[in-house]
Amino acid sequence: MPGLMIFFQAVIQGIMMGSVYFLMATGLSMIFSVTRLLNFAHGDFMVVAMYSCLVLFVGLKLDPYVSIFLITPLMFGLGLLIYRFLIRPVLRAHILMVIQLTLGLVFIVESGLLLIFTADFKTVPTFLTGSKIYLGPFIVGTPLLVSFLTSSFIAGFLFWVLKTTDFGRAIRAIAQSPDAAALMGINVGRIQMQVFGLGFLLLGIAGPMVIPLLTMMPFMGLHLTLFAFIILVLGGMGNFLGALLGGLILGVAEALGYLYLGAGFAPAVPYSIFVLVLLFKPQGLLGGRR
Amino acid sequence: MLRCEGISAAYGFMRVLHQVSLEIAAEEFVALIGANSAGKTTLLKIISGLLRPFAGEVSFRGTSLMTLRPHEIVHQGIIQIPEGRWIFPEMTVHENLIMGGYNVRAKPRREANFSRVFELFPHLEQRRNQIAGSLSGGEQQMLAVGRALMAEPLFLMLDEPSLGLAPLIIDLIFEVLLKLNREKMTIFLVEQNVQLSLEVARRAYVLEHGRIILQGASKDLQENEAVKRAYLGI
Amino acid sequence: MKAILAILIVILLLLPHWLNPYWVHILIYSLWFVYLCSAWNIVGGFAGQFAFAHSVFIGLGAYTSTVLYLNLNLSPWLGLFPGALLAALAGLFMAWLSFRYDLPHLSFALITLGFAYIAMFLVSTIEAVGAEAGIHIPPRGNSWLEFQFAGKLPYYYIILAMTLGVIYLSWLIQKRKMGLYFMAIRDNEQAAAAVGINLLGTKMMAMAISALLCALAGTFWAQYTLFIEPASTFGPLVVIQMILFTAIGGIGTLWGPVVAPLILTPIGEILRAKLGTQYAGINMIVYGSFVVIVILFMPHGIVKWVAGRKRERPKERR
Numbered sequence: 001m002p003g004l005m006i007f008f009q010a011v012i013q014g015i016m017m018g019s020v021y022f023l024m025a026t027g028l029s030m031i032f033s034v035t036r037l038l039n040f041a042h043g044d045f046m047v048v049a050m051y052s053c054l055v056l057f058v059g060l061k062l063d064p065y066v067s068i069f070l071i072t073p074l075m076f077g078l079g080l081l082i083y084r085f086l087i088r089p090v091l092r093a094h095i096l097m098v099i100q101l102t103l104g105l106v107f108i109v110e111s112g113l114l115l116i117f118t119a120d121f122k123t124v125p126t127f128l129t130g131s132k133i134y135l136g137p138f139i140v141g142t143p144l145l146v147s148f149l150t151s152s153f154i155a156g157f158l159f160w161v162l163k164t165t166d167f168g169r170a171i172r173a174i175a176q177s178p179d180a181a182a183l184m185g186i187n188v189g190r191i192q193m194q195v196f197g198l199g200f201l202l203l204g205i206a207g208p209m210v211i212p213l214l215t216m217m218p219f220m221g222l223h224l225t226l227f228a229f230i231i232l233v234l235g236g237m238g239n240f241l242g243a244l245l246g247g248l249i250l251g252v253a254e255a256l257g258y259l260y261l262g263a264g265f266a267p268a269v270p271y272s273i274f275v276l277v278l279l280f281k282p283q284g285l286l287g288g289r290r
Numbered sequence: 291m292l293r294c295e296g297i298s299a300a301y302g303f304m305r306v307l308h309q310v311s312l313e314i315a316a317e318e319f320v321a322l323i324g325a326n327s328a329g330k331t332t333l334l335k336i337i338s339g340l341l342r343p344f345a346g347e348v349s350f351r352g353t354s355l356m357t358l359r360p361h362e363i364v365h366q367g368i369i370q371i372p373e374g375r376w377i378f379p380e381m382t383v384h385e386n387l388i389m390g391g392y393n394v395r396a397k398p399r400r401e402a403n404f405s406r407v408f409e410l411f412p413h414l415e416q417r418r419n420q421i422a423g424s425l426s427g428g429e430q431q432m433l434a435v436g437r438a439l440m441a442e443p444l445f446l447m448l449d450e451p452s453l454g455l456a457p458l459i460i461d462l463i464f465e466v467l468l469k470l471n472r473e474k475m476t477i478f479l480v481e482q483n484v485q486l487s488l489e490v491a492r493r494a495y496v497l498e499h500g501r502i503i504l505q506g507a508s509k510d511l512q513e514n515e516a517v518k519r520a521y522l523g524i
Numbered sequence: 525m526k527a528i529l530a531i532l533i534v535i536l537l538l539l540p541h542w543l544n545p546y547w548v549h550i551l552i553y554s555l556w557f558v559y560l561c562s563a564w565n566i567v568g569g570f571a572g573q574f575a576f577a578h579s580v581f582i583g584l585g586a587y588t589s590t591v592l593y594l595n596l597n598l599s600p601w602l603g604l605f606p607g608a609l610l611a612a613l614a615g616l617f618m619a620w621l622s623f624r625y626d627l628p629h630l631s632f633a634l635i636t637l638g639f640a641y642i643a644m645f646l647v648s649t650i651e652a653v654g655a656e657a658g659i660h661i662p663p664r665g666n667s668w669l670e671f672q673f674a675g676k677l678p679y680y681y682i683i684l685a686m687t688l689g690v691i692y693l694s695w696l697i698q699k700r701k702m703g704l705y706f707m708a709i710r711d712n713e714q715a716a717a718a719v720g721i722n723l724l725g726t727k728m729m730a731m732a733i734s735a736l737l738c739a740l741a742g743t744f745w746a747q748y749t750l751f752i753e754p755a756s757t758f759g760p761l762v763v764i765q766m767i768l769f770t771a772i773g774g775i776g777t778l779w780g781p782v783v784a785p786l787i788l789t790p791i792g793e794i795l796r797a798k799l800g801t802q803y804a805g806i807n808m809i810v811y812g813s814f815v816v817i818v819i820l821f822m823p824h825g826i827v828k829w830v831a832g833r834k835r836e837r838p839k840e841r842r
Contacts, residue, residue, distance in 0.1 A: 100771040100815060105812065115803050179372075
């Protein structure tokens with residue numbers, strides 16, 4: 001049955017794309033769980049990572065898959081800096097002030113990218129672009145498959161870190177009660193900074209991997225940030241497994257949306273889900289605190 | 291060991307503590323008693339570094355704590371079991387205890403400390419993989435004390451440990467406290483239950499509306515008319 | 525104070541006669557933002573309901589009056605009423621949602637952002653209004669009836685009148701009971717309800733007023749630029765700019781939404797004109813940087829910061 005085949009094809013692609021969305025969103029989720037902060041510029045920094053690949057390609061002829069290794073530590077450092085100088089001073093203020101600050105960052109980053117790279121759609125060739133793999137009767141672009149495998153691996157790794165390492169436990173402790181964590185001797189401020197950096201690091205991985213899948217343009221950041229928000233809301237804010245589930249749901253919903261509703265209405269599907277979940281189950285589909 | 295001098299604190303414009311001074315020597319068991327909103331919890335928060343007073347100083351073994359961050363104060367050996375226990379509800383008993391032993395000083399002896407805690411509270415050992423949020427009030431208090439012990443405290447503070455607990459559990463907890471004090475641990479107990487506090491502590495301070503109005507040996511305070519009328523209902 | 529205001533108004537009235545059209549355009553654009561920021565401030569600043577939905581209100585105003593204008597030849601002066609009505613209804617709906625589902629500030633802000641995006645996508649699928657490409661309004665002459673003018677001056681006076689009107693309205697609200705109710709909700713909803721303030725009614729009122737005003741701005745913009753499209757008219761960029769400008773000036777103050785756009789928009793436009801071709805987007809970088817700096821050093825906005833410096837503050841308890 002061709003109808004069913006197309007359906008499953010879309011679902012598979014949705015799941016794989018969803019894993020990439022998860023990668024982007026999980027950084028935001030962890031940052032939120034330890035700081036209660038929502039960074040509206042989160043997606044924009046992923047775009048920064050992508051454009052950095054462009055620079056490295058033009059300048060040093062590096063394939064984005066190689067650039068990942070250079071960009072990731074730099075993004076971590078960038079995250080630390082931004083947290084220390086821009087975020088930490090405002091953390092104790094009203095959350096709306098922090099939103100305004102990060103919105104300002106959105107403007108700065110998006111316009112900065114516009115300035116340097118112009119508004120033209122850009123892309124960077126990778127050694128995997130265009131190649132495909134057959135999974136049984138289904139076709140999957142290799143870059144998408146690679147992204148899926150990488151995201152899954154990272155998801156497993158992060159889960160392991162959260163469960164078994166002191167750092168992971170400290171994160172979970174702070175997420176449940178920052179004051180109690182402080183009384184345990186946890187340096188809450190330092191962990192918050194490190195988690196922020198970690199979030200950026202994950203963007204440094206997600207960005208380059210997504211290059212073969214999306215065309216780059218300076219204003220795509222806010223849209224990506226919103227997708228991350230949608231995933232957070234779907235899975236429950238700050239819930240790690242929730243982010244995983246949310247990412248998959250978003251990916252599949254988007255894919256099916258394009259399949260059945262066409263390119264016009266499809267973009268509205270994720271946002272509609274977003275609004276509905278916020279209204280009817282604001283604690284997320286997996287329940288959880290708040 | 292611990293000294294508070296002239297601590298004054300406020301929430302906004304509301305004054306909570308006025309010139310509070312007290313002293314606790316090593317190996318002592320001292321109580322701070324007073325009614326509900328007298329400011330006792332605020333004082334403990336200040337000692338632990340979670341709040342800053344606008345006047346006064348806290349010093350521990352001669353070193354001022356005023357510039358230290360909360361985690362640094364924990365590293366000094368000052369451990370608080372807060373009111374309401376603040377256990378991590380989504381972690382298991384075992385994980386909560388690990389969190390207790392998080393600080394750098396105690397890490398190497400984590401396993402040994404586990405044994406000690408389970409010795410004191412065999413009940414906890416049975417439940418070591420249970421999610422802390424599902425424990426009863428008494429079990430959570432045991433967990434909170436165990437968690438504090440994992441941190442190898444030099445100075446242990448408890449805020450209203452008897453709140454909401456059945457008398458049997460209260461007895462158990464306080465027996466453990468007495469045992470720890472006999473083993474040379476310094477304990478600072480903040481309690482609403484005056485009768486109980488004066489039975490276990492050697493010395494006590496009375497805090498009323500943010501001021502220390504009485505202090506002395508527990509025996510003397512138990513005989514004191516004002517105390518008897520106000521707090522012992524006699 | 526009143527004298528200064530009067531002089532300023534006179535200056536504003538006479539100014540455009542001496543300036544070339546390019547500067548008049550900058551003034552118009554700046555005043556348009558002053559108008560929008562003040563309108564947003566009514567619900568976001570006074571009433572504390574932080575919302576991103578205003579792009580929907582502006583868009584409804586612009587599209588409704590345009591559609592009626594092109595299809596029914598209805599003068600935009602009349603067409604702005606249905607637009608304003610639709611926007612007000614949308615605003616009422618959102619306020620109702622906020623109340624009915626007891627939404628915390630962050631959730632409400634995100635939901636309105638979601639609505640803004642949904643609206644943008646939906647409009648870009650409707651062929652009848654030009655879908656993604658939008659609508660170019662054909663120039664139909666130079667008359668008040670058509671709400672189209674050859675020169676910039678009439679537009680200027682219209683937007684000046686609108687802006688002065690909104691500022692006056694804000695001043696009135698601040699002074700009257702309504703303002704008190706708004707601010708009570710902003711500061712502590714539960715306490716406000718406990719004192720007997722009608723939460724639902726007040727929220728709806730604030731949102732409806734704000735929505736209505738924005739719709740008018742939408743119609744004005746449609747007639748001024750003669751071009752509307754989903755991306756810019758229904759897009760989030762304008763709303764975000766509104767919020768950022770208001771934040772820089774001072775959310776919840778009367779003059780904050782006035783001062784900030786008047787300073788920043790001309791700077792931005794001049795930068796865009798001088799350097800725009802070479803350095804596209806530089807005006808946005810300036811806006812963004814201003815916000816970051818202000819939030820870090822003057823978190824309550826310029827107006828409050830200046831006011832704080834002027835007066836000797838009584839020494840607060842340390």
